[in-house]
Amino acid sequence: MDIVYTIWLRNVKRYLRSKSRIIGSLGMPTFFLLVLGFGLNSVVSLPGMSHGYIGFIIPGIISMSVLFTSIFSGIQIIWDKQFGFLKETLVAPVSRIEIMLGQTVGGATTALIQGIIILVISLFLGLRISSIPGFALAIIFMTLIGLSFTAFGIAFASRMEDMHGFQLIMNFVVFPIFGLSGALFPIDSLPSWLRSLTMLDPLTYGVEGIRYGLLGTSQIDPVLSFVVLSGFTIFMVVLGAYLFRKIST
Amino acid sequence: MVAIEVENLTKEFNGFVAVDHISFSIESGEAFGLLGPNGAGKTTTMSMLSTMLKPTSGRASVHDFDILKEQDDVRKSIGIVFQDQSLDEELTAYENMDFHGRLYRIPKNLREKKINELLKLVELEDKKDNLVKTYSGGMRRRLEIARGLLHEPRVLFLDEPTLGLDPQTRNHLWSYIDRLNKEKGITIILTTHYMEEADKLCDRIAIIDKGKIIALDTSEKLKESIGGDVIEIMSSDRDKIHSVIKAFSWVKHVDVHNGSVTINLQNAEKHVAEIVNVAYDNGIEIESISIHKPTLEDVFLYYTGRTMREEEASSKDRMRMMHKPQRR
Numbered sequence: 030m031d032i033v034y035t036i037w038l039r040n041v042k043r044y045l046r047s048k049s050r051i052i053g054s055l056g057m058p059t060f061f062l063l064v065l066g067f068g069l070n071s072v073v074s075l076p077g078m079s080h081g082y083i084g085f086i087i088p089g090i091i092s093m094s095v096l097f098t099s100i101f102s103g104i105q106i107i108w109d110k111q112f113g114f115l116k117e118t119l120v121a122p123v124s125r126i127e128i129m130l131g132q133t134v135g136g137a138t139t140a141l142i143q144g145i146i147i148l149v150i151s152l153f154l155g156l157r158i159s160s161i162p163g164f165a166l167a168i169i170f171m172t173l174i175g176l177s178f179t180a181f182g183i184a185f186a187s188r189m190e191d192m193h194g195f196q197l198i199m200n201f202v203v204f205p206i207f208g209l210s211g212a213l214f215p216i217d218s219l220p221s222w223l224r225s226l227t228m229l230d231p232l233t234y235g236v237e238g239i240r241y242g243l244l245g246t247s248q249i250d251p252v253l254s255f256v257v258l259s260g261f262t263i264f265m266v267v268l269g270a271y272l273f274r275k276i277s278t
Numbered sequence: 279m280v281a282i283e284v285e286n287l288t289k290e291f292n293g294f295v296a297v298d299h300i301s302f303s304i305e306s307g308e309a310f311g312l313l314g315p316n317g318a319g320k321t322t323t324m325s326m327l328s329t330m331l332k333p334t335s336g337r338a339s340v341h342d343f344d345i346l347k348e349q350d351d352v353r354k355s356i357g358i359v360f361q362d363q364s365l366d367e368e369l370t371a372y373e374n375m376d377f378h379g380r381l382y383r384i385p386k387n388l389r390e391k392k393i394n395e396l397l398k399l400v401e402l403e404d405k406k407d408n409l410v411k412t413y414s415g416g417m418r419r420r421l422e423i424a425r426g427l428l429h430e431p432r433v434l435f436l437d438e439p440t441l442g443l444d445p446q447t448r449n450h451l452w453s454y455i456d457r458l459n460k461e462k463g464i465t466i467i468l469t470t471h472y473m474e475e476a477d478k479l480c481d482r483i484a485i486i487d488k489g490k491i492i493a494l495d496t497s498e499k500l501k502e503s504i505g506g507d508v509i510e511i512m513s514s515d516r517d518k519i520h521s522v523i524k525a526f527s528w529v530k531h532v533d534v535h536n537g538s539v540t541i542n543l544q545n546a547e548k549h550v551a552e553i554v555n556v557a558y559d560n561g562i563e564i565e566s567i568s569i570h571k572p573t574l575e576d577v578f579l580y581y582t583g584r585t586m587r588e589e590e591a592s593s594k595d596r597m598r599m600m601h602k603p604q605r606r
């Protein structure tokens with residue numbers, strides 16, 4: 030536990046210290062909220078959008094923010110590799126699992142903070158939090174997204190030599206995961222072939238879970254969302270830990 | 279007591295043999311040097327001994343702990359300063375030390391005390407709360423050494439500890455490393471391609487080239503082994519000199535390399551005149567001639583036929599620059 034805490038502490042310190050990174054990574058989600066939210070609010074009206082389009086995409090944008098931050102945190106291991114710091118950690122008499130878990134929890138924490146900042150911004154854009162348990166549920170789903178995708182990033186980073194693969198992951202993994210997740214559109218309104226793709230995307234369950242927590246309605250049963258996302262998280266952490274064990278400097 | 283035992287240790291990278299069946303043993307409290315040019319296999323050897331790299335074959339142990347089977351025990355007994363920087367630049371010096379202390383599970387009180395002690399020792403205490411990215415190369419190196427000592431390792435690995443530092447900082451680090459070894463009795467294994475560094479700090483030196491140990495002894499014995507004196511002749515007719523000189527019975531060894539001819543022999547003073555005469559008789563022009571006591575450079579030349587400086591000038595240096603963008 031001490032070791033997990035140590036690694037976590039480093040990650041959080043670095044995050045809190047990089048003001049420009051925090052502000053920079055708020056840019057895109059805020060832009061989405063304002064442009065899509067207000068731009069389409071009066072145009073788009075579909076079933077399941079009792080809170081208007083802006084209310085509908087707030088959980089989606091929060092998920093996006095958590096997703097991007099957590100994948101980015103996981104992939105940071107490559108920087109540690111390139112800047113040599115990873116060696117300092119790996120040569121210590123601690124198990125690889127502890128290091129990996131510390132990194133995962135650390136990444137999830139920063140992702141969660143990032144998501145909460147978007148949530149707070151959303152309050153100014155008309156989001157009303159009506160129930161505390163609902164809010165807590167949203168936090169739990171955000172945490173799960175953070176944990177699973179940080180582990181996902183670590184799994185990738187363990188296999189990558191340098192940052193060249195990063196663009197590849199962004200284009201072929203991260204954007205599709207976000208785009209297919211039902212963050213920006215209601216799943217029910219999709220053609221059935223696209224709908225089944227959406228149902229294969231783990232982020233869908235995160236978005237829907239947060240949506241249920243914040244708005245009180247969702248198209249997927251929150252229990253199902255919770256089970257699927259938890260399962261995915263456990264799977265990713267195990268896979269990440271397995272691949273990280275074999276990382277070389 | 280033996281601190282490090284190495285037997286036929288070998289590392290291949292896709293068929294390329296970087297470390298080739300090396301064997302040696304280091305006594306507890308000894309300062310041991312691996313001296314060799316770029317690409318000789320020094321870092322690879324250090325990486326295997328510190329459990330960071332799996333050997334292809336052979337075995338090694340640190341304080342009787344096997345580097346493959348008892349990795350955790352090996353890691354607990356060693357401290358290491360890597361060739362490439364391994365600090366977190368976004369953290370302060372104190373935080374880097376604290377991170378290390380926590381990783382090695384040093385209890386809080388002791389940790390704080392030791393960190394302050396060590397930062398004082400390497401003269402960084404008044405800068406301890408500055409971010410490492412504001413540090414100079416020498417300060418970073420001192421911080422890394424302090425960090426390597428935090429958990430009180432009995433064996434300290436130093437991979438090119440003074441590479442790229444100015445002479446003043448280098449001297450400062452040398453005296454510091456020497457104190458650690460002499461006063462605290464810490465076993466030191468260091469790699470370098472500075473002759474002077476090996477000479478000054480190491481009880482014994484292994485000269486390593488192309489993955490093989492080609493000579494291993496104290497600095498004095500290594501120098502004695504190649505003959506008492508060295509004569510160096512600068513001339514444009516190097517090959518001709520070589521062919522006439524090697525016929526003399528008192529010549530122990532002759533080498534021709536770019537710029538000069540190096541002769542190993544006993545009692546050089548007695549034979550200088552003879553060399554000049556024979557050169558004159560053969561119509562060879564000599565630009566200059568000098569006599570000196572052997573240095574480690576001469577030892578390297580004697581065993582490999584090349585000078586370390588020639589090695590340095592080769593493409594390896596440029597490759598190194600390209601491979602290490604992280605050195606800022």
Ligand SMILES: Nc1ncnc2c1ncn2[C@@H]1O[C@H](COP(=O)(O)OP(=O)(O)OP(=O)(O)O)[C@@H](O)[C@H]1O
Nearest residue numbers: 291296314315316317318319320321322323471598
């Ligand atoms: N991971 C690797 N993959 C392939 N080849 C490698 C690897 N690491 C080292 N080598 C090769 O092994 C040889 C020895 O490298 P090593 O880093 O041990 O040399 P060194 O003696 O430390 O040199 P330097 O003085 O430049 O630090 C070099 O030819 C290098 O190119």
Ligand SMILES: [Mg+2]
Nearest residue numbers: 320321322361
């Ligand atoms: Mg090296």
